Amino acid sequence: MTAATIFIVLGLVALILTIYLAKGHLSKGGDLEKLAIQLRPVDIGAFCNLISASEQEYLREHLPPREFRSIHRERMGAAVEYVRCAAHNASILMRLGEAARQHSDISVQEAGEKLLENGLRLRLYAIQVIPRLYVSMAFPQAGPTPDLLADTYDNMSRQVVTLNCLHFPTHGMSSAL
């Protein structure tokens, strides 16, 4: 295959992918009122338990290796689902943040900006955590990943709490309406 053929293929792939990815940006946004229904519940306590290093160590000591590997994979699979749900919720809250940024009230704009920033952080953490969870799922004996996960989880949970707190200025404003 010549260099020209390679670049023709690359150009075609880039063209198709760019159009596909841009589609979402050019379409009109949805209804904010319907967004709340799309939020998925995330039990952070359960998630914390799933990625807990001490919990993993306990299971490793008390279960036969084969059974431990099987259970560990299931636990990591469940943790991936939790992270996906949190990231999904963050994307919904980011939409609210974007809309709030266009509001005439400066305090709502600021709250929207913060909501957007925190939502982005949460999604960024999610992108970093999911591959680590898959690695842990593939190599249950690898060990040190839970520490990294716990750190990221700590950041994530703080962001979720921040998102929750940020909702209140909007709530206060609405009560005055």
Next chain:
Amino acid sequence: MLFTSYYLWIAPHILLGAFLICLLRRRLQRQLPIFVGYVVFELVQFIVLFTIFLHTPYHPATYKWALVTGEGIDSILELGVIYELANELLLSRSALGLVLRPTLQAILALLLLGAAIGSGAFSGISVERVTNIFEMIDFSSNLIEAGMVLALFIFARALRVSWHSWIAGVALGFGVSASIALISAALRAEWGKRAFGAADLTLMAGFHVCVIIWLVSLFLSDRTPPFPDGKLKVSDLELWDQELQRMVQR
């Protein structure tokens, strides 16, 4: 064939002029100043090249050097626009800047490497030095542009970051035009002079599509749904609150 060539050369620039007027009337130039500079330069370049082309006697060498010089300046401005788009989308946000800046730099380095390899492979495309210089600049800038725009769209999708529709349109236009130009440059390299005519038409058609995308995106309404404001009911916010509570329940 001659009519198609003239149409594809002139029509996109007339549309580009209309786009510039709409952009300035809506005072959108502050959002992407380098992009506005690029549009102005593109129009000036067209007027200069068209004047040289119509001038009698016609000097092909003058035309080609004007084209190469214009292409060089164009490429620098296009890279500036890519930076502007990256900044608008990702780097201006403190949460993302620290993580994504090095990632984008790494992608740019890889694309530069690819451009260097490709330019080496395409360096002997013609016996004329000026044509070879043009081809190398054209190929390299389009490869970098297409790659960077694609990377920006991938990041935007992964992080669910939304652009204002017209800025997304600018990025899409650049992506489409650069991808088609990359294919066109590769076609010229593969088939040499035989493919010059067809490849040039493809290139001009790509730019035409790009300008139409820019114009359409300017008239598309903003993607962000309006904040409920006066219509907002306390019950709606309570619902949001409940959902958030559910989200962080222990």
